[in-house]
Amino acid sequence: MFAEQAPSAPSAETRPPGEAGPGNELLVVDGVTKLFGPLRALDEVSLRVNSGEVLGLVGPNGSGKTTVINVISGLLEPTSGEVRLNGQRVSGLAPHRLARKGINRTFQIPKPFPELTVSENLKVAVHASRLADAEILELVGLGGGAERLASELTASDQKRLDLARALVTGPRLLLVDELGAGLSKSELDELAVILRRLVAELGITLLVVEHLLGFLEQVTDKVTVLNAGAIIFSGVLSEALADPTVIKVFIGE
């Protein structure tokens, strides 16, 4: 139905130099609609994330944030519209192919392999990171716990393991789904530091779905607000909090 890659699509080179956007765009979500039966979970959602930047995706429960991540990571196929990574269409590819192309994710409820040890959990993943497994465990704060069973880890450490497993695949784009949920203030601060290091030291681009705005603002000030499957705001976090539409959605009448 869709051409693999339209030859007429304007590439970075054909654009006038200096124009913001396309040349540096890592991820483009282009008019994605996702229907679940009669439910319109996503309605013509378009997002652009530049290489090396962090975009926060916020919105009330059921607004479609996780659906966006599921579509980008290949767990769901969009009903219409498409997802492009570096200009190449990637929607419709299976998650394991996307992992090899540099898109990976974490889960809101972490999904490690419980019967496997921490190090075995990482061994399962395809390896494309320039960091060794031990370095990645160190980075996420699981150093020294490699031989523990994943099922023995605390909820917070399971999130770290989820993150570590995604990092092993050497992602260019990492989708982080509600990393902060259920964590203490000190754990949140630690994870915020880790996310900032991923961007600064590994050059990973992040799309962060988050409820906790206090956590999000430690990682980025750039947000897109989703409500009922549609984007209602894109811009700076502090402006979003002053925007009447956003306030209405979050706080009610």
Added chain:
Amino acid sequence: MPNVAAGASGQRATSAQIWRRRAIDLASVLVPTVLFALARTVDSNLLLLVSIMVYVVLAQGVNVIYGFTGYLPFGYVGFFGAGAYGAYVAVAHLGANAVEATALGGVAAVLVGVVLIPLLRLRGAYFAIASLAAALALSSIVSNPAVTSVTNGPYGADLTRVFSSGGSYWTAVVIVALAMVSVVALRRSRLGLLLRAVRADQVSASCAGVNVVAARTGAWLLSALLAGLAGAVYAWSISVFYPTAVFDTTISLFAIVFALFGGVGTVLGPVVGAVVLYYVYNAIGVNDPQYFQLIFGVVIVIIALFLPGGLAALALGARRRLGARRGLGGAQPVGGSDVR
């Protein structure tokens, strides 16, 4: 000195652990193989011994597909029948000797497995039913009078030309060894690790870059090969058989019950399960089938209700309790300094 040990050293098994693991693996392969090789000096009923070995191999095949992927193959007998008829065709039409025919029986089952790869898209009960339907379909095709020139259709296959009770017995011993090696190797291999991951969480595994269908296909074809070899050597040992005998759904059921009774996901569980229950079957099932069915039914219910891990779980549980009493087992994993 404690500072030195904290980091990476905890991640590598010591050489003593590696050697211990290798010794266990070797023993897991050798002990059953040697016992079956010696069994003929205790019990001269070679046909019975071959039947037990056939069920050991089938139970291991179920172990591979169910234990590593969670797929319950009610149509597993399809591979068994394909192996039996593959051996017949090899002898009758290709002039193969019995050992070559046994190998070709394994190949025939793998080919059937390749044709049925699309079944791996199904899940749970749908897979179980579809695999059963596939086995019934294969049975109908093989026994159709229209293919009499190939399979001798409903009139039965005759392998008496290559009959050798000793030959089929020793070949069965070799196939048992092969089944044991397969399971041990699968447990230790990367594919085994990937399959454990897929079984635990398919979505996670896929996001980690694992091609779920490809990994399952590996286990599927390996279990097909084992069943095909078992069917072929069984055909060789009984030498005259009808389609209904080698496509009997009871064979699937026995293999599954034996594997579950012993414990899937373990190396020795299915062996113990097959030997114990087949002897029970042989002692009472042949003469008093109604009592046997009663006992079998009760066994299935007990496993399902109280012992989902089979005999192996019972044994492991006992060891853990003993260890805990001595203050050894049940403790934190060795060398795992507290996380953070």
